[in-house]
Amino acid sequence: MEKLEPIYEGKAKKLFETDDPDILLLEYKNTLTAFNALKKTTMEGKGALNNKISSYILQYLASRGVPNHFVKMVDEVRQLVRKVEIIPLEVVVRNITTGSICKRLGVPEGINLNPPLVEFYLKNDELGDPIVTEDQAISFGWASEEEIQKIKNMALQVNQLLKDLFKPLGITLVDFKLEFGKTKDGEIILADEISPDTCRFWDSSSGDRLDKDRFRKDLGNVLEAYQEIWRRLSAKGEE
Numbered sequence: 001m002e003k004l005e006p007i008y009e010g011k012a013k014k015l016f017e018t019d020d021p022d023i024l025l026l027e028y029k030n031t032l033t034a035f036n037a038l039k040k041t042t043m044e045g046k047g048a049l050n051n052k053i054s055s056y057i058l059q060y061l062a063s064r065g066v067p068n069h070f071v072k073m074v075d076e077v078r079q080l081v082r083k084v085e086i087i088p089l090e091v092v093v094r095n096i097t098t099g100s101i102c103k104r105l106g107v108p109e110g111i112n113l114n115p116p117l118v119e120f121y122l123k124n125d126e127l128g129d130p131i132v133t134e135d136q137a138i139s140f141g142w143a144s145e146e147e148i149q150k151i152k153n154m155a156l157q158v159n160q161l162l163k164d165l166f167k168p169l170g171i172t173l174v175d176f177k178l179e180f181g182k183t184k185d186g187e188i189i190l191a192d193e194i195s196p197d198t199c200r201f202w203d204s205s206s207g208d209r210l211d212k213d214r215f216r217k218d219l220g221n222v223l224e225a226y227q228e229i230w231r232r233l234s235a236k237g238e239e
């Protein structure tokens with residue numbers, strides 16, 4: 001079904017065309033990168049876990065009114081997704097301070113943000129994905145004013161739905177990154193994965209990190225943390 005050469009190969013995924021011009025095949029790799037790929041490793045089984053976790057979450061969101069690119073899982077490491085034109089912004093939602101915001105603003109880790117914060121970063125590896133203002137995004141034409149408002153609303157809706165999903169599983173959603181795309185009809189939908197590579201998950205009772213920070217900070221048991229997220233989600237049952 002899929003063509004042999006990827007049309008795109010990123011740090012953690014490959015994209016292939018299919019016979020349907022509106023559908024792409026997304027393959028999850030076992031590579032794990034951090035700090036703009038300065039740190040890199042391979043972890044057997046990571047791709048399969050992210051494929052399952054992301055499929056679960058995107059189905060959960062779709063059934064609750066958040067349109068996204070997920071179509072169906074094909075096998076352990078591959079899923080079909082709708083083809084979109086990616087908006088060149090990374091959208092980060094933060095509930096609790098940690099990571100880059102602490103470095104940038106000199107604030108301590110662990111402050112509860114109320115209301116949650118929505119930030120925009122320009123997708124540009126060479127520049128290290130710099131933070132941008134909404135006005136910059138609009139004036140440079142990365143998204144229209146209407147699209148920015150839509151994206152913000154969707155990001156906050158996703159935040160609430162993910163908090164509702166993870167809280168009963170004993171997991172605190174600290175922050176996460178989203179990407180959005182435009183379909184050929186001009187509809188803005190959620191694209192890309194939602195997984196422990198793109199979210200910070202803290203165990204609600206122990207505070208243990210259950211996400212890519214285990215790799216970023218050399219905490220060990222990286223794959224075990226991803227498995228734990230999948231264990232708790234799958235124990236909850238089908239979405």
Ligand code: 5GP
Pocket residue numbers: 090092098099100101129175176177197198199200212
């Ligand atoms: P921070 O800005 O604190 O580094 O990251 C905030 C949140 O967005 C974290 O959950 C982090 O995993 C996610 N995030 C930010 N930028 C990227 C990125 O380029 N790739 C991935 N996979 N996640 C990102």
